[in-house]
Amino acid sequence: MDQNQLQATGKNYANPKTCFFHVLFKAAALAFYILSALFINSFVIIFVITVLLAALDFWVVKNVSGRILVGLRWWNEVDEQGESVWKFECLDHESLARMNKKDSWLFWWTLYITAVAWIFLGIFSLIRFQADFLLAIGVCLSLSIANIVGFTKCRKDAKKQIQAFAQQTIASRVSSTIQSAFSVV
Amino acid sequence: MSHNDTIPLHPSSQSDIDEIESLIHASVQSASLQGPQTVLPARPPSPPRASIPVSSSPFIASSIPPAYHKPVTSSTPVPPVPSEPPVSSKPSIGSNGFGSSTNTLTEPVWDTVKRDMSRIVSNLKLVVFPNPYREDPGKALRDWDLWGPFFFIIFLGLTLSWSASVKKSEVFAVAFAVLAAGAIILTLNVLLLGGHIIFFQSLSLLGYCLFPLDVGAVICMLKDNVIIKIIVVLITLAWSSWAAYPFMSAAVAPKRKALALYPVFLMYISVGFLIIAID
Numbered sequence: 001m002d003q004n005q006l007q008a009t010g011k012n013y014a015n016p017k018t019c020f021f022h023v024l025f026k027a028a029a030l031a032f033y034i035l036s037a038l039f040i041n042s043f044v045i046i047f048v049i050t051v052l053l054a055a056l057d058f059w060v061v062k063n064v065s066g067r068i069l070v071g072l073r074w075w076n077e078v079d080e081q082g083e084s085v086w087k088f089e090c091l092d093h094e095s096l097a098r099m100n101k102k103d104s105w106l107f108w109w110t111l112y113i114t115a116v117a118w119i120f121l122g123i124f125s126l127i128r129f130q131a132d133f134l135l136a137i138g139v140c141l142s143l144s145i146a147n148i149v150g151f152t153k154c155r156k157d158a159k160k161q162i163q164a165f166a167q168q169t170i171a172s173r174v175s176s177t178i179q180s181a182f183s184v185v
Numbered sequence: 186m187s188h189n190d191t192i193p194l195h196p197s198s199q200s201d202i203d204e205i206e207s208l209i210h211a212s213v214q215s216a217s218l219q220g221p222q223t224v225l226p227a228r229p230p231s232p233p234r235a236s237i238p239v240s241s242s243p244f245i246a247s248s249i250p251p252a253y254h255k256p257v258t259s260s261t262p263v264p265p266v267p268s269e270p271p272v273s274s275k276p277s278i279g280s281n282g283f284g285s286s287t288n289t290l291t292e293p294v295w296d297t298v299k300r301d302m303s304r305i306v307s308n309l310k311l312v313v314f315p316n317p318y319r320e321d322p323g324k325a326l327r328d329w330d331l332w333g334p335f336f337f338i339i340f341l342g343l344t345l346s347w348s349a350s351v352k353k354s355e356v357f358a359v360a361f362a363v364l365a366a367g368a369i370i371l372t373l374n375v376l377l378l379g380g381h382i383i384f385f386q387s388l389s390l391l392g393y394c395l396f397p398l399d400v401g402a403v404i405c406m407l408k409d410n411v412i413i414k415i416i417v418v419l420i421t422l423a424w425s426s427w428a429a430y431p432f433m434s435a436a437v438a439p440k441r442k443a444l445a446l447y448p449v450f451l452m453y454i455s456v457g458f459l460i461i462a463i464d
Contacts, residue, residue, distance in 0.1 A: 043354035044346050047361075048339060055335060063297045076385065078327045084383040132358040 014100035015068050022065035022107065025057030026114045029140060033121065047136045054140040061111070061147050069103040071096050072158060074150040090158035111151070115144040305333045312393040313428050326393075326432065329385050334392015337399055338364050341456070344402040348463045360459060367452040368392060375445050380437035390432050391449070397424035398453065402460050409464065418457040425453050 013019050029050050036046045066072050071091035079085050090096065118141040125133040308330060338361060346357040372387040401421030405414045429449050437445045 044343070044357045047357065048343065051339070055332075059301075059332075063301075064294050076329075078329065078383055078386060084385070132354060135358060135362055 013102050013106070015103055018065050018068045019103060019106055021060055022069065023110055025053050025060055026110060029053035029057060030114065030117055030121075033136070033140075043132055047132070050136050051139050054143050058143040058147060062150070065107060066151060066154075069099070069107040070151070070155075071099055072151055072154040074154040086153070088154040088157040090154065090161065096158065096162070111144070111148050115141065115148060118144055301330070301332060304328055304330050305336075308333055308389070308393060309396060312390060312432075313396050313424075326386050326390050329383070329389035331385065331389055331392065334368075334389055334395070337392055337395040341395060341399050341402055344399070344406055345459060345463055348402070348406045350464065356459075356463065360456070363452070363455065363459075364395070371448050371452065374448055375433065375436055378437050378441045378445055380441070380445060382432075382436040387432075387436075390429065391452075394425045394429040394453075395456075397421040397428070398456055398460070401457075405460050405463075411461070414461050418460050422453055422457045426450055429453075 032053060033046065033050045036050075040046055062074075066074075073089040075087055077085050077087055091099075118137055122134060122137040122141060125137055308326065308328065312326060341364070342357045342360040345360050346353045349356040368388050368391040371391060372382070372384055375382050375387060376384070398421050401417050404417050408414070408417075426449070430446065433445050433449060434442045
């Protein structure tokens with residue numbers, strides 16, 4: 001009955017470690033950036049560490065938490081003709097339906113909130129005319145937005161795919177029901 | 186990024202489909218109480234069924250779901266994930282026993298890390314080092330990635346900033362901004378000249394070609410003699426330009442090669458000056 005127990009605890013996070021890491025780097029980048037102004041004088045260190053944390057977060061979200069928390073993945077390939085192709089991958093319908101709701105809620109909302117936070121900080125830097133901090137914020141913001149756009153496109157693609165598949169299954173079931181009806185007769 | 190292994194139409198998916206189909210059939214049959222059981226193994230010609238289209242069109246192929254994850258009561262044993270990740274908290278998250286490891290969705294985290302790292306190394310070797318067996322250079326940077334360029338730009342900025350005795354943050358910011366904005370603008374330049382290059386591929390290429398300048402900057406940081414600096418920078422500059430040349434020139438029409446290449450040289454020369462001038 002392990003399966004049932006696991007389903008019962010689905011009320012909580014199904015992948016607490018992944019959720020933790022998903023949030024960790026985002027929060028660390030934001031926190032470091034905000035707090036560093038208090039006790040670090042060197043802009044270079046602030047920049048490098050913030051951007052490094054943001055890049056690590058990008059990688060974790062794209063490759064780990066996207067797969068595990070919401071079952072989506074996106075990437076870009078260059079095909080034989082030299083054209084750029086965006087590829088989306090998602091788990092099939094059953095597994096997607098089995099995804100923990102809390103997990104995916106956390107995933108999407110932290111993605112959006114981080115982007116909004118960076119925009120906020122960017123506005124602060126603008127007001128204070130700190131062009132170099134604006135550079136750091138620009139990099140972090142573009143990484144967040146890239147992830148948001150990628151996963152949103154992937155989710156839409158997954159929905160389209162599920163619809164298409166559902167139609168096909170319905171069509172095939174109808175035809176097999178008809179077939180079996182005829183075979184009974 | 187060639188995830189060739191995720192063009193996922195590998196044979197076992199066909200038998201999975203058949204299994205599911207047969208389950209549907211079996212349930213329909215049992216509802217109708219009689220009739221021959223039509224539970225079949227893989228049957229080649231098929232009536233209309235939920236078949237994954239084996240199309241080569243990139244977009245449809247890309248949105249094909251990977252091999253079906255079997256229903257819970259399946260009798261087919263789930264193959265154990267061959268490369269179990271080593272025991273360290275982060276990589277061990279990834280193996281969630283979903284079965285087939287031929288798609289990238291369910292691979293362990295460690296695999297992803299290794300794959301990305303090996304891609305960086307192979308791209309570096311491809312772009313920067315002399316390689317007589319290199320295929321058509323325009324197609325060579327197929328698996329572009331931006332991690333290599335990211336590390337190189339940061340490293341270059343750090344090295345320059347370290348060498349500077351005054352105005353360290355300005356130096357870093359200028360170096361980073363010049364390189365980043367320069368790469369974007371140069372790519373736009375090629376695109377506007379009617380060249381055929383993918384935006385990210387070009388960014389990736391220009392970033393990887395910074396590697397020689399990184400090496401030059403480190404050497405200049407260690408040795409403070411101006412003459413040596415000039416020589417080192419000239420050599421690494423030539424190396425960078427030599428590395429960038431085939432890709433850029435392959436991308437545009439022959440008449441416009443100079444127009445595409447000149448700004449690249451200019452950018453690398455300005456970075457070279459930055460390296461020399463820092464003391």
